Amino acid sequence: MRIVVLVKPVPDPASAGERLDADARLDRASVPAVVNGNDEFALEAALKLIATAGEGEITLLSMAPTSAPETLRKGLAMGAHRGVHVTDPALVGSCAVSTATVLAAALRKLEYDMVFAGIEASDGIGGIVPAAVAAHLGLPFMSYAAAIEPDMAARTVQVRRISPTGYDLLEAPMPALIAGTQALGEPRYPSLKGIMAARNKEIVTWSLADIGLDAGSVGTAVATTTVLDIRMPPARAATEIVRGTPAEGAGRIVDFLVERRII
Amino acid sequence: MPIVTELTMPTYRLTEEQTLLRDAVRTLADERVAPRAAAIDKEEAFPQDLRELLAAQDILALPFPEEHGGIGADLLTVCLAIEELSRACATTGLILAVQALGALPLLMAGTPEQQSRWIPRLASGEHLISFALTEAEAGSDASGIRTRAVREGDDYVISGSKRFITHGSVADLITVFAVTDPDPDAGHRRLSCFMVELPATGFEVARLEHKMGIRGSPTAELAFDGVRVPADNLIGTEGDGFRLAMATFDRSRPGIAAQAVGIAQGALEAATEYAKDRRQFGQRVGDFQMVGAMLADMDAATEGARQLLYKACTEIEAGSPDSSRWAAMCKLVAGDAAMRVTTDAVQVLGGYGYIDEFPVERMMRDAKITQLYEGTKQIQRLVVARALLGRDG
Numbered sequence: 265m266r267i268v269v270l271v272k273p274v275p276d277p278a279s280a281g282e283r284l285d286a287d288a289r290l291d292r293a294s295v296p297a298v299v300n301g302n303d304e305f306a307l308e309a310a311l312k313l314i315a316t317a318g319e320g321e322i323t324l325l326s327m328a329p330t331s332a333p334e335t336l337r338k339g340l341a342m343g344a345h346r347g348v349h350v351t352d353p354a355l356v357g358s359c360a361v362s363t364a365t366v367l368a369a370a371l372r373k374l375e376y377d378m379v380f381a382g383i384e385a386s387d388g389i390g391g392i393v394p395a396a397v398a399a400h401l402g403l404p405f406m407s408y409a410a411a412i413e414p415d416m417a418a419r420t421v422q423v424r425r426i427s428p429t430g431y432d433l434l435e436a437p438m439p440a441l442i443a444g445t446q447a448l449g450e451p452r453y454p455s456l457k458g459i460m461a462a463r464n465k466e467i468v469t470w471s472l473a474d475i476g477l478d479a480g481s482v483g484t485a486v487a488t489t490t491v492l493d494i495r496m497p498p499a500r501a502a503t504e505i506v507r508g509t510p511a512e513g514a515g516r517i518v519d520f521l522v523e524r525r526i527i
Numbered sequence: 528m529p530i531v532t533e534l535t536m537p538t539y540r541l542t543e544e545q546t547l548l549r550d551a552v553r554t555l556a557d558e559r560v561a562p563r564a565a566a567i568d569k570e571e572a573f574p575q576d577l578r579e580l581l582a583a584q585d586i587l588a589l590p591f592p593e594e595h596g597g598i599g600a601d602l603l604t605v606c607l608a609i610e611e612l613s614r615a616c617a618t619t620g621l622i623l624a625v626q627a628l629g630a631l632p633l634l635m636a637g638t639p640e641q642q643s644r645w646i647p648r649l650a651s652g653e654h655l656i657s658f659a660l661t662e663a664e665a666g667s668d669a670s671g672i673r674t675r676a677v678r679e680g681d682d683y684v685i686s687g688s689k690r691f692i693t694h695g696s697v698a699d700l701i702t703v704f705a706v707t708d709p710d711p712d713a714g715h716r717r718l719s720c721f722m723v724e725l726p727a728t729g730f731e732v733a734r735l736e737h738k739m740g741i742r743g744s745p746t747a748e749l750a751f752d753g754v755r756v757p758a759d760n761l762i763g764t765e766g767d768g769f770r771l772a773m774a775t776f777d778r779s780r781p782g783i784a785a786q787a788v789g790i791a792q793g794a795l796e797a798a799t800e801y802a803k804d805r806r807q808f809g810q811r812v813g814d815f816q817m818v819g820a821m822l823a824d825m826d827a828a829t830e831g832a833r834q835l836l837y838k839a840c841t842e843i844e845a846g847s848p849d850s851s852r853w854a855a856m857c858k859l860v861a862g863d864a865a866m867r868v869t870t871d872a873v874q875v876l877g878g879y880g881y882i883d884e885f886p887v888e889r890m891m892r893d894a895k896i897t898q899l900y901e902g903t904k905q906i907q908r909l910v911v912a913r914a915l916l917g918r919d920g
Contacts, residue, residue: 341551420652456585456598459547505804507884 265320265415267310268374269344270367270381270394273297273335274326277386280321289357297335297518302382304339304451306444309412311343311452321345323374327355327366333467340462341454347467348374350496355471357484359390364396366482369475371401379419379441383408394443404436410447414438421499532682539608548589548600549607555584556615564616567743568889573697574743577619582652583782586612590627591634591650595642602778603840606785611835613798614791618743619895620789623656624782625693628901629656629702631775634721645700645722657698658779659749660772661687666691667906668717669704669769674751676705678720681708681871683761685754688733692902695747696732700723703751704772707765718768722760729754740754740892774850777843780854780901784836787897791829791865794872796891798822801876802861818875825868832857832864855902855910862904865894 275282282295289369307322311379312318322344332483337433338345350370358366366516379398381468385393398405409425410431421440425432426447453463472479480486521527541549545742559580568575579811581587591597600608601772605627613620630649633641648654665671685705700722707719725729733748763771799822801856813819839853847853869891873880880887898904 382776453550453559453584455583456548456551458585459551460598460748462546463547507879 265316265317265375265378265414266323266512267305267313267320268323268325268371268376268379269310270337270379270397271307271324271326271336271339271347271489271496272300272385272387273326273332273423274300274385274387277301284481284494287357288494291403292329292331299338300385300387300481302386302445304342304382304386305446305448306380306442307339307342308411308451309422309444309448310378312449313412313414320366323348323376325367325370325374326350327358327363327370329433336467340455340465341459342452342468343454344465345457346465348470349467350472350475351499352472352479354479354483357487358482359487359489359500360390360392360396361488362482362486364393365475366472366475367393367397368400369477370470371397373470375417378412378414379403379418379439381443382439383443394441400442403495404440405443406434406436406440407443409444410443411443412442412448431441457462457465528576536811541603545607548604549611551584551613552586552608552611555580555586556611556619557757558898560612560619560865564619564886565618565889567618569742569883571737571742573694573745574616574622576617578652578655579620579623581622583614586623587621587626587652589794590630592642595646595650597646597650601783601840604838606781606836606840608908609782609785610789610792610836613786614793615789616743617786617790617890617896618741618866620684620786621693621741623839624779624786625658626652627782628775628779629658629694629700631778632702632762632771633722635774636767636771638819641722641759641762642733649686649700649780654699655694655696655697656700656702657692658775659692659701659703661689661691663688663690664775664906667903669772670714672704672706673720674703674705675709676703676721677705678707678758679755681758682755683758685721685723685732685751687751687757689749689751691736692747692749693751693900695746696745698734699758699820701749702726702762707768713766715769716766718772719765720762720768720771721756722762723751723754723756727754727756739895740889741896742892764868771854776901777854778851780858780907781836781840781843783897783901784832784857787861787865787894788829788833788836789860790890790894790897791825791832791861791868794865794869794887794894797885797887797890798825798872798875803880805876805879812875821871821875828864828868832861835860849914851910852914855907855914857918858897858901859904859907859911861895862897862907865897869894 265308277299279295283291285291300411307433309323322340324336324344324347327350332349381394395405406423409423416498420435423434425434506513588597589600589608593599609624611618647654663670677687677893703721703723704718706717708717731750733750736746805812827909836857839857842853843850872887873891876887880884
């Protein structure tokens with residue numbers, strides 16, 4: 265079973281230190297990068313599947329700046345087998361369309377039964393890249409996965425897709441692209457041995473030329489979207505912290521709500 | 528004209544590997560250990576769930592050689608892990624510290640056969656090990672040990688009792704020090720070191736102590752009534768016991784110093800959070816100079832103890848002939864720092880520091896043990912003073 269997991273390094277949501285540069289792009293030096301949370305759920309699902317199958321290989325695929333391997337190491341420490349890192353100076357300023365073009369071109373060079381992705385990334389929250397990659401490659405696309413059940417003998421995969429009323433049960437032939445959610449289950453902590461082993465795992469670096477793309481086809485010049493302005497949300501009023509017994513706390517909360525005629 | 532033959536960048540930082548492992552343990556401590564700490568203290572129950580977590584994440588594998596399924600970490604890396612766990616919960620930090628402590632005689636003097644018999648299951652965390660030296664009448668003074676081991680054919684028969692034995696009631700394996708040569712002239716050759724596998728006929732947990740701190744960590748009184756162990760459970764040779772115990776402390780005291788630094792760091796962070804959050808007289812209490820100065824002193828004391836610990840680990844790992852002094856100094860300084868920093872943390876929180884709604888009163892109770900076990904702070908001073916003065920005549 266060969267699974268490629270699309271992984272995006274994003275600014276650590278716990279950091280709150282991120283700044284933008286003059287072009288309204290993230291100043292990546294201002295904040296540590298982590299693996300996008302939804303991608304970790306997808307990776308966890310992949311790890312469980314190969315553990316159950318007793319065989320398989322997981323490749324992490326990332327389009328990211330040169331610092332990405334540090335972030336990919338965590339995925340390798342969790343148990344992925346190798347990383348593919350697409351990086352090129354011409355990729356600066358790429359929009360979601362360019363990103364999907366690049367990831368699809370990289371996937372054409374890889375062998376896989378399934379591609380997993382997080383349903384969206386916590387920085388841009390566009391949520392269109394996985395579907396666009398599937399469209400490029402003509403792969404069946406199943407989104408909002410809460411459970412993934414491949415049948416290697418039949419070369420099919422079933423997905424429970426979260427719906428407004430419960431679940432839809434979908435089935436597609438392999439290879440297929442599946443966008444996962446946190447309903448796939450909490451990602452594991454890398455074990456210390458996993459962390460040590462990850463230092464010796466391979467991360468291949470590919471340039472645009474390596475994946476057969478022309479530098480003019482991606483990046484700022486052909487971006488379909490431009491960030492015009494970024495603003496912080498307005499500051500909220502100071503938080504009031506209530507201390508005391510649970511009964512005192514509950515009483516104070518009721519008073520608070522009554523004062524505002526909420527209840 | 529000076530000839531530069533070699534240019535090396537002096538480094539005084541943790542290696543990349545040490546940083547990675549420390550950060551992994553810190554994440555686990557923050558997310559999985561810290562939320563359990565108050566309940567572990569309140570219930571006074573050994574946290575089997577966290578022991579299993581430490582095993583599953585290979586944290587208990589740190590002190591053991593790779594050939595036996597361990598990670599083969601150096602002393603500093605083991606201490607980094609103890610520090611991070613103790614920052615969240617001193618009881619949990621002690622699980623790793625005692626796993627390392629109990630196995631030290633086996634690691635230092637065990638035969639390859641003995642090591643492959645016991646270490647793999649210690650490294651995997653399947654088994655816990657405990658270290659039984661102290662007796663009711665033999666604390667700082669190991670010459671008072673009365674537990675006897677008598678050779679009978681291919682066995683030794685162990686009789687006596689041990690007190691204040693950390694994990695004594697949850698261990699699968701105990702490193703026991705007993706008298707094999709009762710001749711008063713035998714001096715430091717009186718003691719030998721044995722591995723006792725549990726359960727064993729004649730072995731009993733006589734009682735558990737009710738303690739001021741590290742309440743989730745069971746401290747047991749152990750009774751040995753004719754406990755029979757094969758002669759190949761002897762570690763080293765007969766008479767090696769005292770030397771092994773002392774050599775053990777050179778590598779185990781830094782672990783307690785690490786526990787102390789972790790407790791101090793946890794208290795500093797809790798006090799700092801409170802000082803940012805709590806407002807009195809229209810400002811954050813941390814902005815009152817008297818409180819701000821306390822926090823600064825707490826930070827400096829913690830960092831000073833930490834740096835001495837890291838340096839001591841490096842010196843001991845390099846085989847310094849001064850290892851006993853380094854081990855004693857780092858534990859002395861870290862234990863005192865932990866006691867002072869946690870006491871001041873309670874002060875910063877005022878009345879809230881004195882109640883169990885906040886963690887600092889627990890940390891203050893936990894800190895005290897680091898000035899007591901594996902040698903009181905007075906014994907640490909004695910070790911340092913002897914290193915300075917040498918023996919008279």
